[in-house]
Each structure stands twice: as structure tokens, then as C-alpha cells.
Amino acid sequence: MVYVIHGATGAQGAPVVAALVAAGKPVTAVTRNQEAVVDGARVVAARYSSVEELTEAYRGADRVFVHLPLASEEDRLTYARNIVTAIRTARPARVVFSTSGASVDPADGGAASTLASGLAGTDVSHAVIAPTQYLENLLMPYVLDAVRERGVLPYPIRADFPVSWASHLDIADAVVALFDRPDVTGVVSVGQYPAITGVDLAEAFGSHFGKSVVFEPITPEEFRVFVAPLIGEGPAADVAGAYKAMSTLPDRSIAPENSAQKLLGVTPRATSQWLADIGL
Known part of the structure; x- marks a missing residue:
């Protein structure tokens, strides 16, 4: 093949x-x-x-x-x-x-x-x-430097906003599984379930780095300014717009009925496991 x-x-x-x-x-x-x-x-x-x-x-x-x-x-x-x-x-x-x-x-x-x-x-x-959201977004210098230097994890969502985070490693696991499972078609959601909050993220980062880390909500506009030098003004504006729209939602959780967990038997990594797997 x-x-x-x-x-x-x-x-x-x-x-x-x-x-x-x-x-x-x-x-x-x-x-x-x-x-x-x-x-x-x-x-x-x-x-x-x-x-x-x-x-x-x-x-x-x-x-x-x-x-x-x-x-x-x-x-x-x-x-x-x-x-x-x-x-x-x-x-x-x-x-x-x-x-x-x-x-x-x-x-x-x-x-x-x-x-x-x-x-x-x-x-x-x-x-x-x-x-829904990539854990790798949290590796951007602005975010990671803030964790290391100030003990805060800044991101443009509410602290209590549940998200089904996934990593690129999780996506790869799902891709390989779907290559072997042509019987599975349609949309397959990939992400942590139950969804976790910004507070949960900060706790995972704090545990990994052995320090106190608190979650710091920032605005989509602040985020646009930070990411524009990395991805360009146009894409950064699109990203900021997506986070602004997201702020009106109750959560960004996957639905368990079409999840990789149910359809493929593939369970995405917990945040702590992902941090360990990437050797951060």
C-alpha cells in the first residue's frame, strides 16, 4: 500500500x-x-x-x-x-x-x-x-515563556471554559487508525473527554514544571498581536476572529458518540502525558 x-x-x-x-x-x-x-x-x-x-x-x-x-x-x-x-x-x-x-x-x-x-x-x-483545540498552541513562545517566567498560562478563553484539547500526536494516532478502518466514515472528533478548563491546563503545566501556575485569560485581540509575527497578519486576524466567536459558546467539547475513543478505541493523551511525550 x-x-x-x-x-x-x-x-x-x-x-x-x-x-x-x-x-x-x-x-x-x-x-x-x-x-x-x-x-x-x-x-x-x-x-x-x-x-x-x-x-x-x-x-x-x-x-x-x-x-x-x-x-x-x-x-x-x-x-x-x-x-x-x-x-x-x-x-x-x-x-x-x-x-x-x-x-x-x-x-x-x-x-x-x-x-x-x-x-x-x-x-x-x-x-x-x-x-477542537491543539495543545501545541500552548508551546508558542509568548505562552510558554509566561509559564516559565511568571507562573501564568495566558490564553484567549475563559478560565472556566471547557475544551477537548488534542495534540498532533493524537491526530496522528487517529489518522493511522482510520487508514486501517475504512469501515469508519464521516466525522470523527478527536480530543480529551471530558473536556478540561484553563484552570485544569494551568495545573497540569504547574505539576510538570514543579511550580505554581495560574491561568490568565486574555482577549482575542491581545492574542492576535502575539501570534501575528509568527503566522502573519491575515491568518492572525482569522484566528482572533475564531476565538471571539468561541467566546459566545458554552464550551468546545467533543461529542462522545462520534469520538475517536468510541469509534476507533483511540484515547487522546492527558495534558500531563503530552508534556512528557514531547520531552518539554
Whole structure:
């Protein structure tokens, strides 16, 4: 079987590649740079902006993992449509798509929902992984430095706001499981359940670092200022807008009935276990 993995040198794709390579699977790593080196994998350069390159990358594939990169929503919509066109043409045996936390509600008309609905129209076996929030967001220098230097964990949610956090390692576990379970289709939620609060996060970080850590709610605008130098002004504004919208919700918890725990027997890491696994 041939496994085609997008973002193979990035945060989401790299753990998937590592898991498959460790299992002895033949991996094709899709990157933007043909000169990239990915241990244990064949590298293919394919841009999201090129239907032809994507089609060639997917041709003959048994399994494909795809997610949309950080970019303007206009570009992401273009990428989503290109991916769907390439999949419809190349017809890989199975596709797993991670929403990266974006909505797949067709009424939203966003890139993630466009890709999810497009996949549904291809008749290609597929599943959609739906995380809520990534624990890796807490590794940003502003957050981690505050934990280490001031004993506070700043983040743009309420202290009592329950979230089903997941890590990129958890996503990789779910992807590999879904590759082996073509009987599981539709949306699979990945995240801690029951959901945990900002206070719980701070306690986990405090226990890991052996110090007192308290949660510090910040505004979406403050967060935008902090992340813009890392991801760009446009994506940062989109992220801030998402957190502003989130502030009107009662929680960001997954639903247990379509969780990875129930459908795949895959349990996401507790925050303390994740901190240990990444060797922080």
C-alpha cells in the first residue's frame, strides 16, 4: 500500500509520517520543496495551488492524509477545491482529512467545509478528523515563556471554559487508525473527554514544571498581536476572529458518540502525558 501524507515536514504531517515509517509502511511525503529530506519516505513536491501536481501525487495512492495550511481564507478555498478536483481525478482508495479545528458546517461556506463536502461528493472512501483545540498552541513562545517566567498560562478563553484539547500526536494516532478502518466514515472528533478548563491546563503545566501556575485569560485581540509575527497578519486576524466567536459558546467539547475513543478505541493523551511525550 502507498501512503501519501501532506505537510510531511510540518507539525501535523510529520507525526503521521513517523508513525507509518515506524510501522514499515511505504510513505510518500508531499512537500512544497522537492529537496526536502524526510526520513524513511519518498518526497514528492506538490503545491496546493496546482491541481495537476496534486493529481499526480494522489495517483495510485491507497491512503492520503490531507489538511489545509495556514493562509488567507480565499487561498484556502482555492486549495480545498483543487484537492477535491485532484482526488476526483486520481481516485485514491481512501482519504483522511483533518479540519485543524475549523468548522465543517456547510452553512459556514469556509474552506474546511468546502473540502469536507467536496470529499463527500467524490464517492471516494474518506473520514474527517475534527479536533477542537491543539495543545501545541500552548508551546508558542509568548505562552510558554509566561509559564516559565511568571507562573501564568495566558490564553484567549475563559478560565472556566471547557475544551477537548488534542495534540498532533493524537491526530496522528487517529489518522493511522482510520487508514486501517475504512469501515469508519464521516466525522470523527478527536480530543480529551471530558473536556478540561484553563484552570485544569494551568495545573497540569504547574505539576510538570514543579511550580505554581495560574491561568490568565486574555482577549482575542491581545492574542492576535502575539501570534501575528509568527503566522502573519491575515491568518492572525482569522484566528482572533475564531476565538471571539468561541467566546459566545458554552464550551468546545467533543461529542462522545462520534469520538475517536468510541469509534476507533483511540484515547487522546492527558495534558500531563503530552508534556512528557514531547520531552518539554
